[in-house]
Amino acid sequence: MTVQADPPARSGTMGHVAYVLRENxxxxxxxxxxxxxxxxxxxxPMLVPYDPLATEAAIALQPPSAAHWFGTDSLGxxxxxxxxxxTRLDLVISVxxxxxxxxxxSVLGAVAGYRGGWTDxxxxxxxxxxxxxxxxxxxxxxxxxxxxxVANIIYATAIINVPFYARLVRAEVNIRREAGFTQAAKLAGxxxxxxxxxxIFPNALPPMMVQVSLNLGWAILNAAGLSFIGLGVRPPTPExxxxxxxxxxxxVSGEWWLALFPGLWLMLAVFTFNLMGDGLRDIVDPRRRT
Amino acid sequence: xxxxxxxxxxxxxxxxxxxxxxxxxxxxxxxxxxGIVGESGSGKSVTSYALMRILDAGGRIKAGEAVYSGVDLxxxxxxxxxxxxxxxxxxxxxxxRAALNPIRxxxxxxxxxxxxxxxxxxxxxxxxxxAALEAVKIRDAExxxxxxxxxLSGGMCQRVVIAIALACDPKLLIADEPTTGLDITTxxxxxxxxxxxxxxRGMSSxxxxxxxxxxxxxxxxxxxxxxxAIVEAGAPGALFVRPSHAYTRKLVDATPRRxxxxxxxxxxxxxxxxxxxxxxxxxxxxVRGLTKTYAGKSGPVHAVKxxxxxxxxxxxxxxxxxxxCGKSTTxxxxxxxxxxxxxxxxxxxxxxxxIPAAEFARHxxxxxxQMVFQDATDSLNPRHSARQSIAEPLxxxxxxxxxxxxxxxxxxxxxxxxxxxxxxxxxxxxxxxxKARVGIARAIAPEPDFLILDEPTAALDVSIQAVVLxxxxxxxxxxxxxxxxxxxxxxxxxxxxxxxxxxKGGEIVEVGPAERVMNDPxxxxxxxxxxxxxxxxxxxxxxxxxxxxxxxTPQAPSAATPPAA
Numbered sequence: 001m002t003v004q005a006d007p008p009a010r011s012g013t014m015g016h017v018a019y020v021l022r023e024n025x026x027x028x029x030x031x032x033x034x035x036x037x038x039x040x041x042x043x044x045p046m047l048v049p050y051d052p053l054a055t056e057a058a059i060a061l062q063p064p065s066a067a068h069w070f071g072t073d074s075l076g077x078x079x080x081x082x083x084x085x086x087t088r089l090d091l092v093i094s095v096x097x098x099x100x101x102x103x104x105x106s107v108l109g110a111v112a113g114y115r116g117g118w119t120d121x122x123x124x125x126x127x128x129x130x131x132x133x134x135x136x137x138x139x140x141x142x143x144x145x146x147x148x149x150v151a152n153i154i155y156a157t158a159i160i161n162v163p164f165y166a167r168l169v170r171a172e173v174n175i176r177r178e179a180g181f182t183q184a185a186k187l188a189g190x191x192x193x194x195x196x197x198x199x200i201f202p203n204a205l206p207p208m209m210v211q212v213s214l215n216l217g218w219a220i221l222n223a224a225g226l227s228f229i230g231l232g233v234r235p236p237t238p239e240x241x242x243x244x245x246x247x248x249x250x251x252v253s254g255e256w257w258l259a260l261f262p263g264l265w266l267m268l269a270v271f272t273f274n275l276m277g278d279g280l281r282d283i284v285d286p287r288r289r290t
Numbered sequence: 291x292x293x294x295x296x297x298x299x300x301x302x303x304x305x306x307x308x309x310x311x312x313x314x315x316x317x318x319x320x321x322x323x324x325g326i327v328g329e330s331g332s333g334k335s336v337t338s339y340a341l342m343r344i345l346d347a348g349g350r351i352k353a354g355e356a357v358y359s360g361v362d363l364x365x366x367x368x369x370x371x372x373x374x375x376x377x378x379x380x381x382x383x384x385x386x387r388a389a390l391n392p393i394r395x396x397x398x399x400x401x402x403x404x405x406x407x408x409x410x411x412x413x414x415x416x417x418x419x420x421a422a423l424e425a426v427k428i429r430d431a432e433x434x435x436x437x438x439x440x441x442l443s444g445g446m447c448q449r450v451v452i453a454i455a456l457a458c459d460p461k462l463l464i465a466d467e468p469t470t471g472l473d474i475t476t477x478x479x480x481x482x483x484x485x486x487x488x489x490x491r492g493m494s495s496x497x498x499x500x501x502x503x504x505x506x507x508x509x510x511x512x513x514x515x516x517x518x519a520i521v522e523a524g525a526p527g528a529l530f531v532r533p534s535h536a537y538t539r540k541l542v543d544a545t546p547r548r549x550x551x552x553x554x555x556x557x558x559x560x561x562x563x564x565x566x567x568x569x570x571x572x573x574x575x576x577v578r579g580l581t582k583t584y585a586g587k588s589g590p591v592h593a594v595k596x597x598x599x600x601x602x603x604x605x606x607x608x609x610x611x612x613x614x615c616g617k618s619t620t621x622x623x624x625x626x627x628x629x630x631x632x633x634x635x636x637x638x639x640x641x642x643x644x645i646p647a648a649e650f651a652r653h654x655x656x657x658x659x660q661m662v663f664q665d666a667t668d669s670l671n672p673r674h675s676a677r678q679s680i681a682e683p684l685x686x687x688x689x690x691x692x693x694x695x696x697x698x699x700x701x702x703x704x705x706x707x708x709x710x711x712x713x714x715x716x717x718x719x720x721x722x723x724x725k726a727r728v729g730i731a732r733a734i735a736p737e738p739d740f741l742i743l744d745e746p747t748a749a750l751d752v753s754i755q756a757v758v759l760x761x762x763x764x765x766x767x768x769x770x771x772x773x774x775x776x777x778x779x780x781x782x783x784x785x786x787x788x789x790x791x792x793x794k795g796g797e798i799v800e801v802g803p804a805e806r807v808m809n810d811p812x813x814x815x816x817x818x819x820x821x822x823x824x825x826x827x828x829x830x831x832x833x834x835x836x837x838x839x840x841x842x843t844p845q846a847p848s849a850a851t852p853p854a855a
Contacts, residue, residue, distance in 0.1 A: 179668055179669075180663040180664070180665055180668035180669030180670075181668065181669050181670055181671040181672075181674075183627055183661075183663065183669070184661075184663060184669050184670075184671075184679075184729075184732065185671070185682065186627060186651050187625065187627070187656070187660055187661055187683070187733075188682045188683035188686050188687065188732070188736075189651050189652065189656050189657070189683060189686035189687040189736075190651060190682075190686060191651055191652065192648065192651075199671055202673050203671070203672065203673060286672065286673055286716045286718075287672060287716070287718050
């Protein structure tokens with residue numbers, strides 16, 4: 001009778017979310033910023049005043065003005081439009097990469113933590129090997145080997161993030177392997193796979209949420225970093241990393257707006273994701289409900 | 291020596307300040323042994339923390355005064371409190387392993403206190419630390435000086451903690467549940483030791499405990515606390531034999547003791563007649579030669595050796611022993627969470643030991659054998675509401691769903707006395723007794739024939755234990771289940787069980803009808819277990835046999851070998 005049980009539970013969840021946001025103004029601010037970025041990603045391309053790809057040599061390198069809020073770049077493109085349109089690509093890369101590493105890391109970590117023994121030892125050594133490389137260099141290598149495409153940036157970012165999730169889940173599952181509620185779940189007729197998936201794993205969610213939010217910010221930086229050094233999204237596609245890279249050439253000659261605004265958006269995005277962590281954790285943790 | 295007047299302690303929380311101690315007053319004379327008795331949440335530990343000024347962050351003494359030998363403990367500077375702690379007032383904590391630093395040798399930890407209070411110099415610290423270990427009767431103290439806490443047993447760790455507490459000859463010793471988590475024979479050894487040392491040195495002591503028997507046996511005067519206030523005070527004999535306050539009466543009634551029956555644990559108004567349970571002659575469970583052997587570093591370790599047991603339909607059997615005796619391993623094998631190394635478990639003729647534990651979850655007999663776990667908090671998934679926890683076995687094993695499932699969950703809640711409006715709460719929003727009810731409701735949900743109760747009341751207060759034990763008896767009479775009641779406490783087991791099995795070192799040392807084992811134990815070990823259990827004096831009116839006149843002596847009348855005063 002899920003239909004009957006759901007409405008009170010749902011209103012309870014919404015009430016709890018509202019409580020978390022009220023309780024902590026920083027969390028509320030981060031969720032508001034996230035909503036802004038989400039809006040930019042969804043509707044930005046429709047709302048921006050100029051075509052982000054349209055060049056107009058006559059108005060190249062203009063400083064911020066009423067017509068062009070963030071100024072124009074060396075080809076006369078509107079920086080504001082480009083910054084807003086770039087949101088979608090950057091968010092897609094980071095969210096897809098984090099989602100991928102979340103899923104793969106969770107499965108690997110849960111199996112290793114629950115089975116223990118050789119499975120655990122082998123998986124841990126593999127993860128250690130991945131972590132032994134400087135992660136950004138590893139990502140560069142993966143993209144360079146597979147080729148410059150958005151999909152490959154996502155895979156590279158996901159691969160270097162997997163060890164963090166796998167280790168976290170492994171530890172969280174491992175300490176609950178012998179817990180009373182795990183045994184009770186077996187007595188209730190659950191197979192081992194169900195016990196792990198539906199009884200133990202959800203308990204790892206609160207710390208995972210903190211990891212996810214930190215990782216999202218980190219993944220955005222990583223994608224921008226790859227583009228910055230030329231291994232990633234290719235121009236003229238608007239992307240914060242490329243825009244910072246391109247703008248960097250003009251800072252010496254005084255055209256600061258080219259690098260500043262995409263850099264600022266990048267910083268704000270990372271800031272938002274990092275601040276969301278605590279709020280997400282409090283939302284998925286039923287113990288925070290009193 | 292110590293005088294407390296109208297002491298109030300408050301804690302800041304999310305919903306404003308909560309008063310944990312609401313204006314208590316008592317005095318402690320030199321050489322007196324005071325007991326503070328109360329259930330969890332009564333404020334007894336907070337009182338002692340306030341005296342030592344070691345309250346958690348957010349806690350503070352709001353009002354009142356506490357004077358120790360002329361020093362105002364409320365206003366004393368942190369520096370003078372530091373000098374006081376350990377040298378004048380010492381404390382023994384509940385969990386000795388947590389109280390000791392795990393990565394330092396115990397000898398060094400004793401030296402720390404000695405050096406801190408300038409009782410030893412670098413040169414003679416080692417010698418004095420060894421003397422302190424000898425004072426708490428640790429054999430081979432010189433070798434133990436080099437030991438780390440993990441190398442010592444729980445009882446040994448508690449002795450080290452006592453050695454640290456007494457190293458600087460304090461005048462007042464506060465013991466906060468010093469024997470919780472220790473075996474009953476170890477508890478007796480530790481308490482006798484503390485008592486001897488306190489008497490020999492002419493110290494005062496405050497024993498904080500939930501165990502009335504322990505307080506009766508080792509204290510001159512007892513203060514009973516409830517919800518942050520003192521409800522009654524007096525000598526243990528008078529207090530327990532003729533309690534004047536209703537709460538004391540309830541506590542005394544609820545404490546299992548010889549001669550008590552299940553219903554007599556409940557408050558007088560709730561003692562309805564106990565329906566008898568029917569025991570048939572058909573065997574339900576026959577266990578033969580059940581053995582569990584682990585591969586240890588130095589050869590195989592025999593956790594359980596050739597365990598034989600027959601449980602008849604409707605019968606309740608108690609499995610008693612101290613930690614490490616193999617009772618938990620045995621119950622894990624019987625409930626099919628663990629594979630046996632050898633032996634058979636015949637359940638109505640089917641050999642369950644032949645089915646691997648990993649596959650048993652899908653076996654048609656799975657619903658028939660269930661278990662109530664020791665720690666209700668640990669055994670409930672923190673992310674599942676009470677309703678989800680109770681519904682889980684029904685969904686997996688009976689195929690109920692929709693309205694039928696909801697109805698069955700509510701019926702189970704009614705059977706176990708859990709108010710329906712609590713069903714949508716999460717475990718952390720429920721009290722210990724309510725969590726125990728959820729655990730029992732979940733276990734009986736698939737209508738098992740055989741229910742293993744693994745110390746289901748060990749973590750509960752005595753008054754709640756009384757209610758839960760009665761609930762289990764009612765359910766048995768109503769549903770005709772067989773119980774295997776696993777416990778360390780013979781007094782509790784006797785109340786519920788027809789027969790008792792006593793285990794030691796993985797082997798059965800005694801089997802017999804509960805009354806016979808209690809009154810006329812055949813084995814030396816059972817006798818030791820029985821005599822180590824502290825006994826509270828029986829209340830005057832409800833005792834079936836005439837209570838001993840205990841008004842003047844602090845010793846419990848029925849304690850087998852009280853320490854010579």
